[in-house]
Amino acid sequence: MQVTGESSIKVSTFQWPAGFYADAGHAGLKETADDLGWLVSKVPAAAAGVYTTNQFQAAPTTLTKQTINSDHQLQAMVMNSGNANSCTGVQGTHDAMAMQQAAADKLGIDPMMVGVASTGVIGEQLPLDKIVSGIAQLGLTKHDGVTKAVLTTDTHAKTITVQCLIDNQKVTITGFCKGSGMIHPNMATMLGFVTTDAKIAGDQLQALLSQTVNQTFNQITVDGDTSTNDMVVTMANGQAGNQALTPTHEDYPTFVKAFKLVLSHLAKEIAADGEGASKLVEVNVTGAYNDLEGQQVAKAIVGSNLVKAMIFGADANWGRVMQAIGQTTAHLDVAGVSVAINGIQMVQNSLATDYDEAAVTKSLAEKVVTIDVDLNAGSAIGTAWGCDLTYKYVQINASYRS
The missing domain is CATH 3.60.70.12 (L-amino peptidase D-ALA esterase/amidase)
Structure with missing residues (x-):
């Protein structure tokens, strides 16, 4: 060195x-x-x-x-x-x-x-x-x-x-x-x-x-x-x-x-390595009002059971991401939010883009899924990590002591 x-x-x-x-x-x-x-x-x-x-x-x-x-x-x-x-x-x-x-x-x-x-x-x-x-x-x-x-x-x-x-x-x-x-x-x-x-x-x-x-x-x-x-x-x-x-x-x-x-x-x-996990999920938020809100939104998305199940099932349902964002108290432009999954733009100005659903579904089958969100409310950022929710998670925790 x-x-x-x-x-x-x-x-x-x-x-x-x-x-x-x-x-x-x-x-x-x-x-x-x-x-x-x-x-x-x-x-x-x-x-x-x-x-x-x-x-x-x-x-x-x-x-x-x-x-x-x-x-x-x-x-x-x-x-x-x-x-x-x-x-x-x-x-x-x-x-x-x-x-x-x-x-x-x-x-x-x-x-x-x-x-x-x-x-x-x-x-x-x-x-x-x-x-x-x-x-x-x-x-x-x-x-x-x-x-x-x-x-x-x-x-x-x-x-x-x-x-x-x-x-x-x-x-x-x-x-x-x-x-x-x-x-x-x-x-x-x-x-x-x-x-x-x-x-x-x-x-x-x-x-x-x-x-x-x-x-x-x-x-x-x-x-x-x-x-x-x-x-x-x-x-x-x-x-x-x-x-x-x-x-x-x-x-x-x-x-x-x-x-x-x-x-x-x-x-x-x-x-x-989450229990039963098959995929790592990373959420990157930009355009947040401050860093705290950027972190809050990122963790809300990665922690949503609906989002986690969506990713496990490789279901290109971007509405799951939007509901997770909306449940927070973070500042956001309700008519200006954008969402991309593994680089594929799915939402622009809070409306669906003309994306290729088959391409998104294929992308969601990868071992690492990255969700990028722009709140259009400032210049701060936030990142969080999680995993998908699988059948194996229930199996592991149903018999943890045995």
């Missing part, structure tokens, strides 16, 4: 940033697959988090929020799948803290430097003996097993590594996440973890994470349901050797762009 600035941003093969380690193993929460893992920095790292808005926030989510908010520092995240430790009362809180303590003891660090994340079935007590025994077996490796240990109904691990130059030092940003159903932020049934060896203060990292999540993870929807355990946590350990990043740093825009690339990729991976 010889170039500087935003042109230095490159997607790389998966690797952990300098000073980060991980491991995973089978603790027995699932029948066979790995279900426990951790991320560890060799030094304390700046940390930031964003969490579910569901009122029934799970014990590990609450604990991690309290831990990070204390001083925006972490050195490790320990996580499990197969059990959400949610709606588990006082015992659930004690178990989350015991999980935190077990990881801290194994690593020889303060428990307030350990975050906890859980995902799986709600309402069942955590099998703490299995968790503690599993943590005792974890080591410090460079493999990617933890990216699979957090999966539930996901069909594959979702990962990305991006590198860029900051102060002529190579900075690595690596993220992974899980999420497939119960996806409708803020947040969703998802866990996201982003590690970087860049140097940046915790409060600055928190501001960046909150802003970027609003543009990425909070713009995906699969089924309109918000889970109890969701969070995105970022750790930055400064091992790349750059000067501390602030908004006045010359290379700060480069880092911001690289960071957003990581979160955008992971958000789209979740949308594409």
